Amino acid sequence: MSFSTIAIIGLGLQGGSIGLAVKAYLPRARTTGYDVSPAHRARAAERGLVDEVCETPADAVRNADLVIFCVPPGAMGMAAEQVREALPAHCLVSDVGSSKQAIARDLGAALPDHMVIPAHPVAGTENSGPDAGFAHLFRNRWCIVTPPATTDMLKLSDLVGFWEALGANVEIMTPEHHDLVLAVTSHLPHLIAYTIVGTASDLEDVTQSEVIKYSAGGFRDFTRIAASDPTMWRDVFLSNKDAVLTMLQRFTEDLTALQRAIRVGDGDMLFDQFKRTRAIRRSIIEEGQDDSRPDFGRNDHENEK
Numbered sequence: 620m621s622f623s624t625i626a627i628i629g630l631g632l633q634g635g636s637i638g639l640a641v642k643a644y645l646p647r648a649r650t651t652g653y654d655v656s657p658a659h660r661a662r663a664a665e666r667g668l669v670d671e672v673c674e675t676p677a678d679a680v681r682n683a684d685l686v687i688f689c690v691p692p693g694a695m696g697m698a699a700e701q702v703r704e705a706l707p708a709h710c711l712v713s714d715v716g717s718s719k720q721a722i723a724r725d726l727g728a729a730l731p732d733h734m735v736i737p738a739h740p741v742a743g744t745e746n747s748g749p750d751a752g753f754a755h756l757f758r759n760r761w762c763i764v765t766p767p768a769t770t771d772m773l774k775l776s777d778l779v780g781f782w783e784a785l786g787a788n789v790e791i792m793t794p795e796h797h798d799l800v801l802a803v804t805s806h807l808p809h810l811i812a813y814t815i816v817g818t819a820s821d822l823e824d825v826t827q828s829e830v831i832k833y834s835a836g837g838f839r840d841f842t843r844i845a846a847s848d849p850t851m852w853r854d855v856f857l858s859n860k861d862a863v864l865t866m867l868q869r870f871t872e873d874l875t876a877l878q879r880a881i882r883v884g885d886g887d888m889l890f891d892q893f894k895r896t897r898a899i900r901r902s903i904i905e906e907g908q909d910d911s912r913p914d915f916g917r918n919d920h921e922n923e924k
């Protein structure tokens with residue numbers, strides 16, 4: 620990993636976690652940061668999320684050899700435009716956005732003279748803002764890197780090395796493939812959670828609050844996901860519209876098939892489907908990807924929050 624000065628734009632969950640992780644695992648690198656919110660800048664400085672919290676985006680990037688945009692997907696283009704004049708020519712540009720095609724397009728349009736290699740750490744929580752970050756967020760998690768065809772291989776290898784130093788397992792794929800895969804594994808589940816919690820809440824009048832009162836484990840899991848940041852998720856759905864709509868169409872068809880099985884009393888169909896999905900969950904656990912394990916994502920030698 621050969622970055623010596625890393626600028627982080629957006630000091631929330633992702634930006635703050637990167638700053639803390641660099642401090643913990645790449646202590647020789649210097650970090651600067653900027654956030655559009657004065658309150659977030661102040662809190663980031665109190666928590667020491669980066670070595671220097673700057674008052675302008677230009678000041679944050681002036682000496683950087685890597686800048687990582689950690690703002691909501693819809694703010695990437697504007698945030699990049701704000702650093703254009705001050706960004707050193709050799710500085711590599713990356714991001715952590717949850718969708719990739721639209722963000723790559725926006726960053727490339729804002730910074731046409733710079734090398735842009737987008738990335739997406741598939742690691743997060745429902746919390747946001749400068750209090751949400753923690754150093755071990757990326758340990759044993761995937762980070763998907765989506766280099767354009769013209770990528771400089773040395774810069775790509777530097778970026779891969781950076782994420783590996785933070786504990787992530789790096790996978791390279793095209794932005795198109797990323798957006799399709801994440802639409803079904805991350806974006807659709809969030810949409811379903813937002814829907815089911817909203818529906819249950821709307822039904823409260825009918826059931827006199829019993830929906831919430833008697834909510835079992837499954838519903839509680841949905842409420843955690845549905846507590847995720849509204850700005851970010853609005854932007855995710857708008858920026859990955861085509862892939863989400865494709866997956867939603869498929870999901871709706873499968874849901875309709877289950878609806879029919881219930882209506883006609885086709886117990887075999889229900890049983891077979893549930894048996895298949897149980898096997899999928901069990902195979903995930905066997906592969907060691909069960910994040911309900913208390914030590915998941917943690918390094919042996921660390922115990923910080």
Ligand SMILES: NC(=O)C1=CN([C@@H]2O[C@H](COP(=O)(O)OP(=O)(O)OC[C@H]3O[C@@H](n4cnc5c(N)ncnc54)[C@H](O)[C@@H]3O)[C@@H](O)[C@H]2O)C=CC1
Binds near residue numbers: 697
């Ligand atoms: N929340 C999650 O679990 C994950 C989020 N991501 C991606 O990471 C990015 C950041 O998400 P979080 O850190 O969760 O959000 P967050 O809400 O915790 O942090 C975003 C920060 O960006 C700041 N900001 C907004 N516009 C800005 C601008 N123009 N210039 C400078 N700062 C600006 C906000 O004030 C906020 O502090 C998003 O693109 C999201 O898709 C990726 C993986 C997981």
Ligand SMILES: O=C(O)C(=O)Cc1ccc(O)cc1
Binds near residue numbers: 716717740742743745
């Ligand atoms: O909190 C959860 O369960 C998440 O799914 C976190 C998350 C949110 C967005 C991403 O792009 C990646 C991970």
